[in-house]
Amino acid sequence: MLEPQRVFSDYIADHGLKQTPQRRLIAQVFFATDKHLTTEELYAKVRAVDAGVGQATVYRTLKLMCEAGLAKEMHFGDGTARYEPVLDETHHDHLICTQCGKNIEVMDETIETLQETLARNHDFILTSHRMYLYGICSGCRKPLKK
Amino acid sequence: MLEPQRVFSDYIADHGLKQTPQRRLIAQVFFATDKHLTTEELYAKVRAVDAGVGQATVYRTLKLMCEAGLAKEMHFGDGTARYEPVLDETHHDHLICTQCGKNIEVMDETIETLQETLARNHDFILTSHRMYLYGICSGCRKPLKK
DNA sequence: ATCTCTGCAAACTGTTTGCATTCCA
DNA sequence: TGGAATGCAAACAGTTTGCAGAGAT
Numbered sequence: 001m002l003e004p005q006r007v008f009s010d011y012i013a014d015h016g017l018k019q020t021p022q023r024r025l026i027a028q029v030f031f032a033t034d035k036h037l038t039t040e041e042l043y044a045k046v047r048a049v050d051a052g053v054g055q056a057t058v059y060r061t062l063k064l065m066c067e068a069g070l071a072k073e074m075h076f077g078d079g080t081a082r083y084e085p086v087l088d089e090t091h092h093d094h095l096i097c098t099q100c101g102k103n104i105e106v107m108d109e110t111i112e113t114l115q116e117t118l119a120r121n122h123d124f125i126l127t128s129h130r131m132y133l134y135g136i137c138s139g140c141r142k143p144l145k146k
Numbered sequence: 147m148l149e150p151q152r153v154f155s156d157y158i159a160d161h162g163l164k165q166t167p168q169r170r171l172i173a174q175v176f177f178a179t180d181k182h183l184t185t186e187e188l189y190a191k192v193r194a195v196d197a198g199v200g201q202a203t204v205y206r207t208l209k210l211m212c213e214a215g216l217a218k219e220m221h222f223g224d225g226t227a228r229y230e231p232v233l234d235e236t237h238h239d240h241l242i243c244t245q246c247g248k249n250i251e252v253m254d255e256t257i258e259t260l261q262e263t264l265a266r267n268h269d270f271i272l273t274s275h276r277m278y279l280y281g282i283c284s285g286c287r288k289p290l291k292k
Numbered sequence: 293a294t295c296t297c298t299g300c301a302a303a304c305t306g307t308t309t310g311c312a313t314t315c316c317a
Numbered sequence: 318t319g320g321a322a323t324g325c326a327a328a329c330a331g332t333t334t335g336c337a338g339a340g341a342t
Contacts, residue, residue: 075221123284138269
């Protein structure tokens with residue numbers, strides 16, 4: 001896995017933008033978690049380190065990381081956007097427990113292939129996709145003893 | 147295909163709620179389209195018939211139809227919710243052109259089966275899923291003559 | 293008559309933007 | 318030094334809510 005913060009640095013440099021302590025901090029905190037954070041959550045984590053960082057900066061930096069291909073915006077049921085760090089090029093889909101919110105990243109080559117085929121059958125050139133599987137995980141359904 | 151408005155009526159009656167002309171109208175307009183409407187769009191269509199209907203009523207009725215299982219809320223990229231009428235039990239996924247926004251409803255039995263298997267392998271009981279395939283449709287990529 | 297529903301406007305939430313100031317390059 | 322980035326607050330868009338009056342049962 002390549003250093004995402006290095007990639008971000010490079011992206012900034014290559015685009016005539018500027019390194020700032022805020023961007024470094026936000027990126028560092030963001031890539032330190034493998035969860036799907038809301039801006040709110042990221043903002044809180046960042047503030048825990050440096051309370052002087054503004055919310056707008058978090059939004060702007062997150063957007064910048066998306067442009068750099070290092071973050072991906074996603075929407076679940078609720079109205080808030082969540083961001084997922086793109087640590088490497090590994091694509092994956094999501095298996096989400098509707099009970100406890102657990103989010104497992106999954107991947108199935110056969111499904112991927114079939115998706116390609118399906119799109120081609122409709123004369124589409126597939127560029128990307130998102131797949132969310134919702135269910136109940138084992139932990140959330142064990143105590144049924146009677 | 148069963149009459150969705152009848153189902154809605156019944157749901158209202160069964161829950162001690164009340165039939166109103168607004169609810170009837172909103173349901174009628176909603177089920178008359180097979181597209182994925184935003185509240186804004188639905189509101190406009192409703193207003194074209196009866197300009198006296200309030201926006202809040204559209205929101206409230208849409209939520210009610212979701213609770214009745216007659217509508218499904220979905221989020222694409224943008225910040226606005228879209229609603230899809232659940233006309234019958236036919237499940238489908240989405241093939242979306244990122245250029246023109248065309249939204250084709252697709253379905254592949256094999257993929258469905260594999261999704262089940264994938265979930266089971268992770269000890270999940272699958273309850274539902276959403277799959278969006280993004281690409282460029284044929285119409286949006288033909289005229290490249292220079 | 294009661295209790296829900298409606299429309300309006302105000303309130304809220306998540307996100308974006310304008311601006312003066314700060315700060316990297 | 319100059320242009321980009323920041324923080325703040327105001328602006329926004331989508332959605333929800335409080336309330337008084339209208340309407341369904």
